[in-house]
Amino acid sequence: MIFESHAHYDDEAFDADREELLGMMRDHGVEYIVNASASVRGLYATVKLMEQYPFIYGAVGLHPDEVGDMTDELMEEIRMLCRHGKTAAVGEIGLDYYWDKEKHELQKKWFEAQMELAREEKLPLIVHSREASADTLDMVKALRGGEIGGVIHCFSYSKETAREYLDMGLYLGIGGVITFKNAKKLKEVVEYAPLSSLLLETDCPYLAPVPYRGKRNHSLYLTYVAQAIARLKGISYEEVVSVTSENAKQLFTRVK
């Protein structure tokens, strides 16, 4: 059974058929889903989803594009949400210099604070990092992210950077991009990294795999991601699904 480690089912792209789609998951081989919050609205929508569906767990935190909304009071609120029995991680948190919506200093301040929160609450991290390779790696090292545990979601950097995270014992999240023709760098990373360090993720509604590239993504398309990983590594589809699912259960210890 597939473990979906990163989805956004609170997104409005699912408003028309959310219930129908989520109702299909278990019958079609998706056993667990971690819904990652990004915005303030997403925090509460994630809690609602995890309370409504037994197989949905949540990650709570503010995305780097959204940290302009962060306050000390909201941090305390997120701390309370960490103590919800179905909260599986703190995330998605990190640095985004691609959209560059918030000043780098502000992004760093709240990335650090949310990493410390994860450490205190004994939850793993779901890290978002886009065009911020050096700063993310520096911070994760300096704050001993390996001790906290976590995943670099939608990993998009080089094999050398992958090695640094793997050496710290962190996981790499692999999604639809692995099926894209031009994803040479990511294919090298997947060939290089041990299967025991990979997690499957969609980041849906974004990043649908080929043959649905550009369309709305959802967790049932993870079969295409697992097939692409299997081909690159010369192993079976079943092995990819079962090992990545075990990896996710090791990391997200509240999922059961």
Ligand code: NI
């Ligand atoms: Ni995401």
